Amino acid sequence: MHRPCQASLVTAYLLPHLLKKLYEKLLREAGRGARLVTYCFSIPDAKPSKSVEEIFLL
Numbered sequence: 001m002h003r004p005c006q007a008s009l010v011t012a013y014l015l016p017h018l019l020k021k022l023y024e025k026l027l028r029e030a031g032r033g034a035r036l037v038t039y040c041f042s043i044p045d046a047k048p049s050k051s052v053e054e055i056f057l058l
Helices: 016-029
Strands: 009-012 035-039 050-052 055-057
Touching: 009 016, 016 035
Parallel strands: 009 035
Antiparallel strands: 035 055, 050 055
């Protein structure tokens, strides 16, 4: 298993409260330019840079 700081792209299909925790962890630990792609649910209090139907790119 890789640590988040090694990832440049993370995809997730989680409920919003779990997405928020993951997003906060990635902000702290992931390298600059790392991306998070979610499906169906957006992340509370986070503005996606792009969304297509139910896919959100942060």
